[in-house]
Amino acid sequence: MQRVYTNIIQIAGDVITVEADSIGYMDIAEVTTSRGKSLAQVIRLDGKKVSLQVFAGSRGLSTGDKVRFLGHPMRVSSGENLLGRIFNGSGSPRDGGPALSENIVDIGSPSVNPVKRIVPDKMIRTGIPMIDIFNTLVVSQKLPIFSIAGEPYNELLARIATQAEVDVIILGGMGLKYDDYLFFRDTLQEHGALSRCIFFIHTAADPTVECLLVPDISLAVAEQFALNGKRVLVLLTDMTNFADALKEVSITMEQVPSNRGYPGDLYSQLAARYEKAVDFDTAGSITILAATTMPGDDVTHPVPDNTGYITEGQFYLKNGVIEPFGSLSRLKQQVNGKTRDDHRAIMDTMIQLFASYRETLEKQAMGFQMSNWDKKLLKYGRLFEDRMMSLEVNIPLEEALDEGWRIMGDCFTPEETGIKKAMIEKYWPKNGN
């Protein structure tokens, strides 16, 4: 059932209203303007009045323009044919390749029955000690990188993507700078990963509301792969842009804002996307890594705040390194008992010592005298920053654990670390002091 209407009675923001009969809620329409075609989605029905958000924006839209309803909700093509392809925020090719129409699926499928999920227990190795040792990433985890503008969060995402052992990588870019998009493409190509990647890219130059579809499209495609037994990694950057687009539309629709202008359902909207992360009983998995930039480095801002309540931890990227304090992987306990027997001991001890180092730094800044212990800590802290925290470091978990022992051996006596005797005997470097 496809019908065309030309009686647009209202244009406000990027939302238009037409009069039409028996239109399905959330259905998709195609709006043809003098500038081209755009998709639009029904967001309110009131009698004959149908309100749609126009993804390409309403600029230049005439009240006489054609609105053609497609009679179904947003759909996307899925499957192997998408691998290596690049699409825009509405799922049309932006790489010059042909449009696809196989394996069409609805976006925004219902949530997974909790009894069909399994308790996650597989580690994702990244080669980054701050993640592998201290906040292990786990298959099916949903984890944002909390960061501020200017930090290398996209570099970090790209690096994890190229090193993670997954079958499919899907990149959903929202308000991505063109340079960053090229960076992702080139990096993945360099590592020969492009053939298992799918890009859905909305750049900063595209109309704002178009980015609203990106997470849903990316995750709908990911879900199909996961149902076919594939391990999928979805990268979403930057979710703050997505939240801002939600804000823009809800204000246009005259909804009562709840906190700093964001709609009251921000939590549910974000959760509906993040909760797609899953490890299916008898099928594949979806792991979600997102970037969330915090305006003004404020973790209580509604976007990072709501995100933190939804996700299973967060990596806090500050001054170019993953901060050990503030970063958290809620699922690490599921895997770090099964890697190497010294993993938890190294994790706990090195962090406690690093916390003491930070205290010593404060003392030093205030001009207090440095004791012998303080001096040891200062040496330890510097080594830790160089050989563990630096994002330059790229070593497997086992080597990183060995490195941990070496650092401690260089700085302390075994007793000073408080590690159990049996563990010390097994791992303490023999030539240490």
Added chain:
Amino acid sequence: MLTKRKGRVVKINGNMVSVEIETTVIQNEVAYIIHADERLKAEVIRVRGNRAETQVFESTTSLRVGDDVEFSDELLSVELGPGLLGQIFDGLQNPLPPLAAQHGFFLKRGIYLSALADEVEWEFTPAVKEGQVVRAGEKLGVVPEKIFKHAIMAPFYLRGPLEVVHIAKFGRYDLKHPIAKLKDNEGRLHEAYMKQSWPVKIPITAYAEKLKPTEPLVTKMRVIDSLFPVARGGTYCIPGPFGAGKTVLQQLTSRHAEIDVVIIAACGERAGEVVETLKTFPEITDPRTGKPLSDRTVIICNTSSMPVAARESSVYTAVTIAEYYRQMGLNVLLLADSTSRWAQAMREMSGRLEEIPGEEAFPAYLESRIASFYERAGLVKLYDGSLGSVTIGGTVSPAGGNFEEPVTQATLKVVGAFHGLSRERSDARRYPAIDPLISWTKYKSFIDEHKVERGHRILRKSNDVAQMMKVIGEEGTSLADYIDYLKGEFFDFVYLQQNAFDAVDEATQMERQKYIYDFIHNILESEFELEDKEKALHFFQSLRQLLRGWNSAAWKSKEFESIEKEISALLSSKSKENKEEK
């Protein structure tokens, strides 16, 4: 019965659907929106003229203006009867395992299964004789359900004295088989079954009187039981920023609390956490009964990506099931995680109804809704004189971790205990992160009141000294103040903090808590021969290390006793009186 009352969809905005009706309509009744072959459940939440506004418990995608709507004459209800224990339901009491068996990975909308399997037979033993007079809620018979004798009660909705005209004999019956006929005052006959249904938003009040909760509920968390206890039949809340450990605290409580039945309402939270509970509970043995923990647990889960309106109903579904088991004279604990998500669901709906918003856009009735929910907790005396209780513990997720926000404030007004989690404590890995300086309780602990007060005092003093030391440094602090500081830290480290990954330390029973608290209290009261700060620090560090070992030693084991001797020796070596009283 009259023909079904019908209406037509006229407006759709998110999960709010307005329906035009020509007949009467009942506030809060259930309606079904009929879309092709799907029937989507909705609840009437406002009536204006010939329009009923409904909240739909499902995704409204593809619904159309003009779709038919059927009204059901029933308020949103749950089924109550044997077979609830060990089950996993969604917010509308849809059993999830059968749903997965029939429909696979996803929660297909518009599918509603019966909460209790009708065809399962239960062994019924009558408890009344024909001719006997009973009241609504009184026991007609019992059936064994897991570890309990599940009471089959006269339907709660009946009024006045009821004469038992017929009662089924001992035997096996399914849930469709009437087990009794009751005659009311006006001579009308009512059939009673082993299951009955009850509207979730109305409290069950078939009891003699409501009493003041006094008996402490032992959670086996030292900081809660000793310093901020909760009574059986009381209420408490746990607000805290993300990552402070609210959910872990609730999970530990659900495992260790000394209580008959635990109802877990996972309301708008992560699916992963529910999965952990539902996969691990069948494997954990309850030390009180020797049966799996899942046998005493009912899980109601409406995780964050499931439809928002059902999130609101999930807490009501949970509390109604809790009240039902209370009616059998059992002690029930309801853990709701998180009540903020429920409040947010109300906010979303209120926004769509275009109501005038209150603070942070929450509706004006937020406070009264929260109050009436917590008021459903309580200790009650049943008609037969036995006692039953519902204890409610709710977590709150305040935006930005700021306790000044409306949900936390509205909750604090009505609960009996407040366990505030702080980011500071969780960052310092001091778990459980219940902040002793801001938390409070109105209930009495099993520890002597004066000793509890002494504990609070030393924590406050210690904190004051710590704050001061930040300004004037260790050098400027007197030795006496410094020792008070160390005592507070010591108390915190060896008593308030508990290691959830240690098999012994994760749960401390009452007897042991009393013993250890007395022991530590003596230390806090004692004066020690300590010449300078370094010696004092060293002394308390050694004490701390010993007590941590003590906490991991099984109660009254050899190890426990030998560590105790070691501690006592260390204490008397530094004691001023040189004679340590035991």
